[in-house]
Amino acid sequence: MPKKVVSGNYAAAYAAKHARVEVVAAYPITPQTSIIEKIAEFIANGEVENLQYVSVESEHSAMAACIGASATGARTFTATSAQGLALMHEMLHWAAGARLPVVMVDVNRAMAPPWSVWDDQTDSLAQRDTGWLQFYAENNQEVYDGVLMAFKIGEHEKVNLPVMVIESAFILSHTYDIVDMPTQEEIDDFLPPRKPLYTLTDFDNPFSVGALGTPADYYEFRYKIEKAMENARKVIKEVGKEFGERFGRDYSQMIELYRTDDAEIVFMGMGSLMGTVKEAVDVLRSEGYKVGAAKVRWFRPFPKEELYELAKNVEGIAVLDRNFSFGQEGILFNEAKGVLYNTDANPVMKNYIVGLGGRDLTVNDVRVIAKNMKEIIEKKELDKEIEWYHLKR
Amino acid sequence: MNTLFGEKKANAGKKVFKSVEEYPEVPITLGTTLSNFTGDWRTFIPVIDESKCIKCYICWKFCPEPSIYIKEDGYVAVDYDYCKGCGICANECPTKAISMVREEK
Numbered sequence: 001m002p003k004k005v006v007s008g009n010y011a012a013a014y015a016a017k018h019a020r021v022e023v024v025a026a027y028p029i030t031p032q033t034s035i036i037e038k039i040a041e042f043i044a045n046g047e048v049e050n051l052q053y054v055s056v057e058s059e060h061s062a063m064a065a066c067i068g069a070s071a072t073g074a075r076t077f078t079a080t081s082a083q084g085l086a087l088m089h090e091m092l093h094w095a096a097g098a099r100l101p102v103v104m105v106d107v108n109r110a111m112a113p114p115w116s117v118w119d120d121q122t123d124s125l126a127q128r129d130t131g132w133l134q135f136y137a138e139n140n141q142e143v144y145d146g147v148l149m150a151f152k153i154g155e156h157e158k159v160n161l162p163v164m165v166i167e168s169a170f171i172l173s174h175t176y177d178i179v180d181m182p183t184q185e186e187i188d189d190f191l192p193p194r195k196p197l198y199t200l201t202d203f204d205n206p207f208s209v210g211a212l213g214t215p216a217d218y219y220e221f222r223y224k225i226e227k228a229m230e231n232a233r234k235v236i237k238e239v240g241k242e243f244g245e246r247f248g249r250d251y252s253q254m255i256e257l258y259r260t261d262d263a264e265i266v267f268m269g270m271g272s273l274m275g276t277v278k279e280a281v282d283v284l285r286s287e288g289y290k291v292g293a294a295k296v297r298w299f300r301p302f303p304k305e306e307l308y309e310l311a312k313n314v315e316g317i318a319v320l321d322r323n324f325s326f327g328q329e330g331i332l333f334n335e336a337k338g339v340l341y342n343t344d345a346n347p348v349m350k351n352y353i354v355g356l357g358g359r360d361l362t363v364n365d366v367r368v369i370a371k372n373m374k375e376i377i378e379k380k381e382l383d384k385e386i387e388w389y390h391l392k393r
Numbered sequence: 394m395n396t397l398f399g400e401k402k403a404n405a406g407k408k409v410f411k412s413v414e415e416y417p418e419v420p421i422t423l424g425t426t427l428s429n430f431t432g433d434w435r436t437f438i439p440v441i442d443e444s445k446c447i448k449c450y451i452c453w454k455f456c457p458e459p460s461i462y463i464k465e466d467g468y469v470a471v472d473y474d475y476c477k478g479c480g481i482c483a484n485e486c487p488t489k490a491i492s493m494v495r496e497e498k
Contacts, residue, residue, distance in 0.1 A: 098420070099418065212429045220410065220413045221419075224419075
């Protein structure tokens, strides 16, 4: 299989190209810009056939154009970051509500003010309730694989929902790494052309899109979206398994478990952060700590069953959140705690707020967290539920 | 029903779905406003007293929906499938020929 040394952004652009996307509408925003620059380059060089690039004047228009294109049956792609994603918010509901499998790469970037271009997950997690599936990539390879799988999952006849593939600002987006890319023939075999549920170009059967839904009907359509989300759990596992069989990288687990078999303490988190954490787990294991890592790959639909299975067998879970919901707690922590309520799994859970706005989390930081968790478990007393780990004191 | 905008389609009525399975997977076939009757949003219903009507058609001009139409005899009538009961017609009528009455359902 051909290998390329590419940045996370170029990995995303190559994946879109290899998925044979037909329409791209995007607006440049740091640190996403190089994704659409690369796609524009593919078009300029004549490397892609049948790909329309739509120039738009804002992210809101970009998503609107993607919705229109997707409704005609085209395979549609876009990319954005932070404030741009926030500007798309209204349109994200439209894409999910109209059941259009648009695929978008969101390069996680902190929300302003203060103006920041560094990594932070709050932008994508704030879009939690829009009806989009969310995949968090740990490295450039996962960005590439994630985009390919996103099309297959989103376009599945039982799903028909848009998918967001999320990568870290700069840590992935602008850092080069080896990415294993299957050949175009192999990808075409894995990802056949889209079979849309409906198309606006069906001139013999005209219909209206986005018509009024009165209280007599709206409710049922919301339920259908939730059913599709539930279906997506199964589809994600199937597609992830198929991907593993074809290309050697298995994505059948919605939570990737790393050395958790006999672990007492598990670090849970999402995205590039977990690369460091896995490294730290190896170091801590050699020092005698019984620790493991649980990387949440899919945040929507939320991997409830997998989390329950994990939580049953561990004493403590340290949830590392590179995000925060003001007035409450870290968002992953909030979700994870919610899942375990009303179950018999009852590990000690503590929320560590880390890495906001691109601050580094080092292996040594994870060691400090492990020591703290160990103390909590030994004393059977939680010092505090939420810790702002990096705070200068 | 004759209106100045042409014949109103008799069978444009909205499809009634009885269970969630009957619904289409995507919200694309709910139809246009022709089949989405908005008249049931109303609390007050306009009632026209033809003895006071001077056929000035101010109500017809002001109706934002437009649910007021002109009958063949020249008097106005209300299309109750769409009238939301805003009361603009009653307010604008110079002879007070339209009164708003609380609708009992």
